[in-house]
Amino acid sequence: MLEFVDTSENMAAIGGLENLKNWLAQRRGAWDDAARNFGLDPARGVIILGVQGCGKSLCARAVAGEWKLPLVKFDTAAVFDKYIGETEKRIQQVFRVAEGLAPCVLWIDELEKVFAGSGPDSASVDAGVSSRILASFLSWMQDRKAPVFVAATCNNVTALPPELIRKGRFDELFFVDLPNQAERQQIFSIQLAKRKRNPAEFDLNQLASAAQGFSGAEIDAAVQSALYAVFANQQSLTTDALMAALAHTVPLSTTRAEEIQSLRIWAKQRAVPASGALAIAERASNLA
Ligand SMILES: Nc1ncnc2c1ncn2[C@@H]1O[C@H](COP(=O)(O)OP(=O)(O)OP(=O)(O)O)[C@@H](O)[C@H]1O
Ligand SMILES: [Mg+2]
Structure with missing residues (x-):
């Protein structure tokens, strides 16, 4: 149990x-x-x-x-x-x-x-x-x-x-909530390092922009699928390979936009945001 x-x-x-x-x-x-x-x-x-x-x-x-x-x-x-x-x-x-x-x-x-x-x-x-x-x-x-x-x-x-x-x-x-730009950069960096890659060799800013609306799990999955693709072709992992993997993903936040919005409204009254002040401000300005 x-x-x-x-x-x-x-x-x-x-x-x-x-x-x-x-x-x-x-x-x-x-x-x-x-x-x-x-x-x-x-x-x-x-x-x-x-x-x-x-x-x-x-x-x-x-x-x-x-x-x-x-x-x-x-x-x-x-x-x-x-x-x-x-x-x-x-x-x-x-x-x-x-x-x-x-x-x-x-x-x-x-x-x-x-x-x-x-x-x-x-x-x-x-x-x-x-x-x-x-x-x-x-x-x-x-x-x-x-x-x-x-x-x-x-x-x-x-x-x-x-x-x-x-x-x-x-x-x-x-x-x-879904990660903002800076948080997505951090998640890419963590996921790349976890897979023995040096995050400094990738354009994290570009990747994070392309991954707008992605959850951490979806970023994780995109990194994995890019790795499969380059491994099969005996290439090395690049920003372009990651961009291609991102382009093939439709994030849940697109298909479940309404559900996420109602969760946000519920949480606004009752819960503390898990993200820092900067991330919250950025999300608010995106919504405005
Ligand atoms: N903020 C994050 N930083 C780093 N990695 C993340 C982050 N969020 C998600 N991930 C990646 O996605 C995977 C799945 O995340 P996790 O299981 O914690 O999500 P969850 O919120 O519990 O989802 P679920 O609602 O499906 O249970 C993690 O193992 C990790 O690899
Ligand atoms: Mg869980």
Whole structure:
């Protein structure tokens, strides 16, 4: 029900998202004795929501890597059982195991799926079970004594029960938007370096401009597909080869523009932007 996840990544693997990175950096070590004596409460957790493929899961992994804590992932499918009562028992077990591992990071991926169907108007047959699970989760979030930092990631906010995002349960709610020009440059640089290329040999500015509207995952995929193409032709990777790969991709932000726009509107009222001030200003001026 809990799965150990590799945490070799750290914050340097993430392009952009400066606000979120700074917030996490400030909370590093907030559970050791020195912090407690200083009067700090250990951080409880964070919800990272936003556009698909923009680094939410990457951030959850990097927090644990950066803080040098074990990372355990909540396996939703393994926790839910068709027998009434069994699921609730398992949830309690998950909490106990996580506390036994503390200090650790508990990653709940696709938070909205865990609590789907727990809304009061849900027609789903397991509504009763889901809302009891939500209640036990909320009380555990509030009362637990062991330092378990919960990193929850989420794509679909319409399915999130409002109780979850109410203040006091999680410390902060971050919204991850599509990367802006500077962030895309950083992502290209990270992805190229990851594949043993020297980013200084590429025109990152040109690439980032051509990748407007691309998510980090789409940039990652374009770099991979360019590598396949040049490898097959026994050529070396160039800016032109990358430009060709970008030209063959229609980003999700084009096909799902409406969905992303409604997510932005929702987040504007409720969430803190994960990007730094500069990126936010640039996006605003693009929209104007
Ligand atoms: N900001 C970023 N910096 C560097 N790489 C990124 C970034 N965003 C995405 N990527 C690349 O895309 C891959 C997928 O990103 P990730 O799984 O974190 O996205 P996600 O937001 O969790 O998406 P999903 O909504 O589909 O779960 C990463 O492994 C990484 O290679
Ligand atoms: Mg993810």
